[in-house]
Amino acid sequence: MQFKFAFVSAALATLAVATPAPRGEPASSCSTGPVQCCQSVEPASSSSAAGVLGLLGIVLQDLTVDVGLTCSPITVIGTSSSCSAQAVCCEDNSHGGLISIGCLPVTL
Secondary structure (H helix, E strand, O other), X not given: OHHHHHHHHHHHHHHHHHOOOOOOEEHHHOOOOOOEEEEEEEEOOOHHHHHHHHHHOOOOOOOOOEEEEEEXXXXXXXXXXXXXXXXXXXXXXXXXXXXXXXXXXXXX
């Protein structure tokens, strides 16, 4: 039993070290449309994101993908006040700013 606990602990520690942390890509690397300024970015499985997805009738295959909630496009890159929340590059911005799907953080 002690061996099993030690093995599981070592496996989890290895997984935690091997999993890359999300990092902010340069805003210029966003090729899917304008960089978005979202009030929050959460996994699609979170209760608030799942609620919005459900209301819009959007079904996602991957519930671990990050989604942006209450987003607006950032049209001028380089100004310090262009986004006071979270700047992200998202794969799908076609839902009227209510939700953006497949978001990755970017640095302005």
